[in-house]
Amino acid sequence: MRSTSLWFVPALSFCLLSAASRAQDRKPTITLDEYINTTDIVGTSLAPDASAAVVATETPDWKASTYRRDLWLWTAQGGLKPLTHSGTDQQPQWSPDGKWIAFLSDRAPAGSADGDADGESTEFSRVWLISASGGEALPLYSEKLDVDAFSWSPDSSAIYFSAKSPLSHDQEDEQKDEWKDVVRWREQYRGDVLLKIAVGRALARAIEVPLATETPTAAKADAEPSSKLPTGAETIAKCDLAISEIAPSPDGKQVAFLTEPIHKRIENPADYEIFLVAASGGNIRQVTHNQAVESNIRWSPDGHWIHLSVNAAGGSLEGKYRDVQGRLYRLDPASGKTERLGGSFDGSLDQYTLLADGRELALGLKGTEAQVYLIEGEKATKLPGRAGSYAGLEPARASNAILVRLSTINDPPQVYLAADPLQLDKLKKLTSFNPIFAERTQPEWQPYTWKSDDGQTIEGVLIFPPGKKGAKHLRMFTMIHGGPADADGNRFGADWYDWATFAADNGWLVFRPNYRGSTGYGDEFMLGIEPHLVSKPGRDILTGVDALVKDGFADPDHLAIGGYSYGGYMTNWLITQTTRFKSAVTGAGAVEHAANWGNDDETWDDAWYLGGRPWENPKLYQDEAALFQFDKVKTPTHLVQGGADVRVSYLEGETMERALESLGIPHTFLVFPGEGHSLEKNPWHGYIKLREELKWLEKYDKK
Incomplete structure (x- = not known):
């Protein structure tokens, strides 16, 4: 038997390789135009019950000399279909009740005047909302506030978001009179304000704005407030730094947020810290003090822990700054004490997600592949998976199902649904972008x-x-x-x-x-x-x-x-x-x-x-x-x-x-x-x- 195998298997392998080589020979070589005209998957969000998913993409728009950013909706019944059409939409977030999808967009609200007569940017990344069943998107507000971060409240009644603290009209006039177009390198920077807007009232106001086909009159444009807070917005906190991530606690009583430098330059890792504030506002409490660049803050489902990651070359929570591999931690917000998770893993742990039942999964890069690991205290256990590299873990709130992306050197990333997150070799494919690569x-x-x-x-x-x-x-x-x-x-x-x-x-x-x-x-x-x-x-x-x-x-x-x-x-x-x-x-x-x-x-x-x-x-x-x-x-x-x-x-x-x-x-x-x-x-x-x-x-x- 062994002798037969030794002769037969190489011959079979040769036949298979020859057949594969002939199949390759019949395919044309990919052209530059085909190669670089790829659609990138830049974000995903899974419905709370895992019945639908939103996929954010970025595609070259050669005629407009820019990139299109679109949202797609996948459902089991209808497959993958376009959800938005403006070409400037990104970072989708499903509401906890599954009724709405919030996202960021540079599109201008109907009737607004996003001009730059005063030298300001013409683009303002606002929060928009669209029904999970489709239809027209509506802005959360129309004021000229550029969003740094946003998040749903746990009961879906409101959205928290951060933006640069606006100046009053008088302050703007004084600044222009005194400084003209002079850049004051550090002095002109302002920290962020953390705001909360009730979704129902915001949608009611949005429905009352002029139709998008109307052209605003000069009087309307002049009356457009350029620096006021949105109508109905509650100020939850003011910060001397920019607010890059927002995470309301599961019981809705607290809001954790992560800061970063206003000027976006990493001059001091201490600018990246986690703070807590009551959901109704009040005193802000800093809960981390370290030399790491924290990211990806999330509450555990029971509300006892705040989980976070420190990406590769972002330092660590242990001691002085060093460029080490990615690490995972959890923080007790009451005491400020932290625990490192998955410390036995000798690769780099960067992205992670928390399942509805509290278990933690993370992407572990080791050698030439990024696979998914189950994190249990110090232990990191590699889960069954396919060859290649995983990315983009996104959980469902009311189910343990997750979205993942998977690619190989020759296979473009696609989005997959894993009904059992511990069996990532058993996936349902949701997207089929960039088919040209399989044809070349x-x-x-x-x-x-x-x-x-x-x-x-x-x-x-x-x-x-x-x-x-x-x-x-x-x-x-x-x-x-x-x-x-x-x-x-x-x-x-x-x-x-x-x-x-x-x-x-x-x-x-x-x-x-x-x-x-x-x-x-x-x-x-x-x-x-x-x-x-x-x-x-x-x-x-x-x-x-x-x-x-x-x-x-x-x-x-x-x-x-x-x-x-x-x-x-x-x-x-x-x-x-x-x-x-x-x-x-x-x-x-x-x-x-x-x-x-x-x-x-x-x-x-x-x-x-x-x-x-x-x-x-x-x-x-x-x-x-x-x-x-x-x-x-x-x-x-x-x-x-x-x-x-x-x-x-x-x-x-x-x-x-x-x-x-x-x-x-x-x-x-x-x-x-x-x-x-x-x-x-x-x-x-x-x-x-x-x-x-x-x-x-x-x-x-x-x-």
Whole structure:
């Protein structure tokens, strides 16, 4: 029997592989237009009884040079159908009674005047409501208040929301008279106000507004209040910081909220804390005091605990700030004491959800996959699941059913319903976005491990051109992930940032290294990047390239490199360390650290990585900066940068371009006007970025 199996199984495997290869050969290669025209799933919400779900999507609108943000409603009877049509709708939340869906939208209420005659933004993200059975959406209020966060009250009678404290008309006039258009860098910032509006009265008022087809008269526009609180709004709390999350207690008596810096720059983790206030208003009590960046606050169903997470590179509740892996905690609001949950897990725990019966599930990233774990005290137990990476856990209030998203390198994310949350291998598929990828040839992948120069084992991912898995002497593109608190693995990516599969479709072996500083490999591995921000992970990456050349996968005469954000940092550094790469594509990566520390909106993290502020460790700031070694650069380099980037200053790109120009190194520099660190304003920017980066690789490395 064993002898028969040894002969039969390989032959069968060969037949299956040959059939699969022939099927791939019959499919066309995906085009750039098809590849980047993807619909992203950016949010979900499940009805309390799990009978319906809302899915939020983001899709390029090429004619309007923007992105559409739409909501879809899934029901067992009708499947998936459009719910809203404005193109600016996001962050859906189902009411606890299941009758309404609240969401944020930049659409203007009928009869309003959201103009910018006084230099204000024309877009105000208001709370809107739509019936779970469909129909027209109605605004919760019409005033010009830009929402930071919102949440339903437990009895569905009201909505809490936060917005920047408005100025009175007199205060606005005084400010304009005295300061004109001068920006007072810190003094002009105002904290948030936490408001509560009764839904019934708000809907009654909304129904009485003029029809959307009416054109407001000049008198109406002039009379539109620009800075008053909404009619009927109760002020629950005023805060010197911005309020980023709101969580009413299950009994409706208290409201927990999480703060963040008004200016949105992480200069001090102490700006991220949890506070409590009575639902009727009154004194505010701070219940956390730490150096972590807390997020995702939720009450346990019994109201005894507030659960929270600290994402990877967000510090921890234990001691001084360190960039460690994601952690889960629960807080006793009465005493302020916290307990760490799932501490035995040696990967990164970031997203989590609480079931109706109080059990906690969390996404655990370990190696190349994110799977779902049951959290019981210190213990984290991996649940049955499918290959790939899970995301977006969303529970039902009155049922233990949950929504999840699942993707693989070749399969775009889809939304699934799990009736039994402990059996995540048994899922009901609710969406079928981006079917084009199944109709085109697809690359194959495998994990790859090697030893770095100090003996540390490093893991990465190899993505082969279609039909060439295991082939040797391929031209290779080393594509470095950002973060650095991230990891590449078995999950889908198809956009201007993550285009590894498109490179593979165009004949490149793509090497994606999870260097030190990456998540999913333990705290010690992640902490190994500090304080050598680029040199330590740089050696991890180069030893990986050497190993792939030695193993015969990569052709040493046909190597290219690239990355964006921290991947850009590393690309900029590595072209000063070696001339082996025929070309480089880099974006939003610093070439020095002192000026970037002053500009970066994550300046606290920068200082941690480099062992202090610039004057506290000037030698390391210089030693770890690519700029001071640019005399070694020989690699033709293509640069991109958002013109309004404050994560990595646009001036970093200008500095690098000038250095390349002065050295006579072939290069190009593309600037995307109005874009920040993420190219989220205009889809054409991402399209052009990807198009030109691939052209640059092809120009300098044809095989």
